[in-house]
Amino acid sequence: LKSGLQAMLAPVEQPDGVILHQVIEDPQGLPAVNPFAPYMPANIIAQLDEFAQEHPTGRLAVILRPCELRTLHVLQKHGNGMKALDGRLIVIGVDCAGTYPAGTYRQAGTAGREGALTDLLCYSAGDGPPKEIREACQLCEWPAPSGADTVIGFLGTASDGILLVIPGNGRPHSRLELSGITDGPATAEQASRRDLAISQVAAERAVQRAMLAFDPTYSRGDLTGLLACLSRCTLCADCLDACPLYNGELSGMLGVGYSQQRQRPLLSELIDLSRWLASCSGCGMCQEACTHGVALMPFISIVSHRIRQELGVPSLDPLQLVAG
Ligand code: SF4
Ligand code: SF4
Ligand code: SF4
Numbered sequence: 001l002k003s004g005l006q007a008m009l010a011p012v013e014q015p016d017g018v019i020l021h022q023v024i025e026d027p028q029g030l031p032a033v034n035p036f037a038p039y040m041p042a043n044i045i046a047q048l049d050e051f052a053q054e055h056p057t058g059r060l061a062v063i064l065r066p067c068e069l070r071t072l073h074v075l076q077k078h079g080n081g082m083k084a085l086d087g088r089l090i091v092i093g094v095d096c097a098g099t100y101p102a103g104t105y106r107q108a109g110t111a112g113r114e115g116a117l118t119d120l121l122c123y124s125a126g127d128g129p130p131k132e133i134r135e136a137c138q139l140c141e142w143p144a145p146s147g148a149d150t151v152i153g154f155l156g157t158a159s160d161g162i163l164l165v166i167p168g169n170g171r172p173h174s175r176l177e178l179s180g181i182t183d184g185p186a187t188a189e190q191a192s193r194r195d196l197a198i199s200q201v202a203a204e205r206a207v208q209r210a211m212l213a214f215d216p217t218y219s220r221g222d223l224t225g226l227l228a229c230l231s232r233c234t235l236c237a238d239c240l241d242a243c244p245l246y247n248g249e250l251s252g253m254l255g256v257g258y259s260q261q262r263q264r265p266l267l268s269e270l271i272d273l274s275r276w277l278a279s280c281s282g283c284g285m286c287q288e289a290c291t292h293g294v295a296l297m298p299f300i301s302i303v304s305h306r307i308r309q310e311l312g313v314p315s316l317d318p319l320q321l322v323a324g
Helices: 027-032 045-052 066-078 102-107 109-121 188-210 223-231 266-278 285-289 296-311
Strands: 007-014 019-024 058-065 088-096 150-151 166-167
Touching: 007 027, 007 045, 019 027, 045 058, 045 088, 058 066, 066 088, 102 109, 102 285, 109 150, 166 188, 188 296, 223 296, 285 296
Parallel strands: 007 058, 058 088, 088 150
Antiparallel strands: 007 019, 150 166
């Protein structure tokens, strides 16, 4: 904002401590930006199109967690509504060790939220993911932002009070003027500590996902466990509304707009459905939106990974998420 940005879309801490995604146009609003808070009110990518429409010219910035960045890559790959931002969006990615469900976060109070923030900033793999973090976070594919213009990294270093500001996309340090906002270049040891922490957290979560495959709920051939999970579903579609990648793939099966639509072959709908699930960024906002307690994430995670395996999509490379 101080150096020619017109506006930034970011997580902003409210006076009561709750985080909301807001547009910052005045540098005086910057101190309230909190990209580390262990709470994700929504997948911020859902607001990006409106952000672009409201700011049709000038350079813009957005702060993203790794799952939100994966979502952005999928939409960019498919060319869905991101044209208005072409060439003028600066993406700032932030390491993420997990976030808490809305109820847990809101009820924690100021002291509880500060404790949770410290726990997650200093989190390192070994004891398993903190149990209270969202199920999506316990299964999260990769805790570091991949493909951002600038990355704020803390995994493996925050316990020593060190944040790393990492230029992305091959940008030279001089253009980002990092010398003005940092204490100087990171040491090789600090950089390798972060790399190690990222790979350990990712490996730990890969184990969590692998264990799901043996969970009787999902591995039984008769599907009774899975169907019992889904039996609470009222088909309200709140989960679909919360998904920035959903583009009506289930509307035929759900009968939405049926009278206006030419009926599409079931096979065509199944292909769209499998592409949507394979593109899933793992943000878990679908499950967060469900007020009926349907545990969507284990099911979506298993299905998404199986489809990607079948398609031969490298599971840890968000830039190569699924064919369109
Ligand atoms: S899904 Fe991953 S990136 Fe997203 S909030 Fe959870 S841990 Fe962070
Ligand atoms: S939000 Fe929950 S109840 Fe509503 S359609 Fe989704 S899973 Fe079903
Ligand atoms: S299906 Fe759920 S986890 Fe996947 S991108 Fe959509 S909201 Fe996120």
